[in-house]
Amino acid sequence: MIYVFVFAWLLGLVFGTFFKLDYLPISLCLAMLMAFVWRTRNKVYFCLAVTMLASLLGVLRSEIYYSRADWANNDTPFSEYSGKVLDKVSNSALVSLSSPHSGTWLLVGSITNLTPGDHLYISGSSVPFYQLDGFLFRYSLSKGAHGVIFAKSIKVVSRDKGNLQSVMAKVRNNTSSLIRSYVGYPYSSVAESMILGNAGNVPEDIERDFRESGLSHILVASGFNVTILVLIVIAFLRPLIGIRGSMCLAFILVPIYMGLSGMSSPVVRASVMAVTSLWGRWIGRQNDSGRSLCFALLLISALQPFSIYDIGMQLSVLATAGIIWLYPSVARAMARLPELLRETVSISFVAQASTMPLLIFYFGKVSHLAILANVLVAPLIPLEMILTVLTVVLGVLSASLGSAIGWLTGKFVLAIVYIANSISEISAASELRLIVGPKSLVLYYLVFVAVILLAQPVARRYARDFWVF
Structure with missing residues (x-):
């Protein structure tokens, strides 16, 4: 039911963005629907009423957000x-x-x-x-x-200078300075971007290589970073402080990282999912990544209704949904491959299948070697991120240690940049320029949802122990 509610809520937000309605009829309809939902026992009527209720709530939330600004009825130009x-x-x-x-x-x-x-x-x-x-x-x-x-x-x-955002900004700037000092340019800019999301500092030629090879998502702080953070904390600290102690520390570190990464929509989405999943494990509930994704999307869009129009948010949600619901079936189809290769190829394939039409819709081109590029860099990314964090932490304690780990970090970044450059050169020779219109996009994702529904039995068995944010 939560899936239907969230979908109807999002439709209401979209409708409320482009069509302005009066509060009074919306409020009256909401009151009647809530009364109907409260009293009805027919499951079909109940589902229909909840769907309409969610849509109207979305419309109302959109109206409330933009009613806060007093420019709507004022056409006077200001300077x-x-x-x-x-x-x-x-x-x-x-x-x-x-x-x-x-x-x-x-x-x-x-x-x-x-x-x-x-x-x-x-x-x-x-x-x-x-x-x-x-x-x-x-x-x-x-x-x-x-x-x-x-x-x-x-x-x-x-x-x-006393507010939390300014403190986070200062810590973020100091972290960037340490990475630049110990890793060395231009690889420091890539390491900094992968951890903090400062893609604006990456040289234009390197950024172009990542974009044309289908690796541009690496240069932004994403949900993958949050997943790695939680898994590393639990894996390394569980033997020392126990599962509850490591989960408690992850609870603290996830919001801190969310602030340091600039509160980008994908990181906020992943952080909400991580906290939800950790809380469920804490109270003894089995993990349900699908419900966590829906809850995160509902919470974020309620607080910031128009985050749903953020391209990064859209790609992040689609990739995560594909991994949650399609990865188990794809992984089973590749059962003969070695485990590490099977997981890497399956996740890369599902993520690309989930997001490629939207990428073409927005940007008009796509790298046909993106899956290969992601498979090649996937083992390097967690190691590079760990080394970057160690560079910052040890660099605060000792310049010599920071320089030593920073040098090693630079070598890992060099390998990632080399792969991106090599793939981009091959892709440039046979670049695919495609056009996906709104109708084709809608049709593709209707089929995508149908495939997800067919894959549900496998995904439901697997999702209980699958940590993905």
């Missing part, structure tokens, strides 16, 4: 703004405006020296999200921004 930095996102910043109107806005301009908590005075022009198109429309919508401010000048009025 001066004041507000507070909420977060830095790539080459832009999310700012909560206090005047001349309210709401969360995406600030584009010279933001290099800005940190979360800074109070700003901005000169420029603003464009509401519904007047944007193309990339800026999707990007501002995915970040929950009411629009974009194109800044001509930015003045920092004051800095709030």
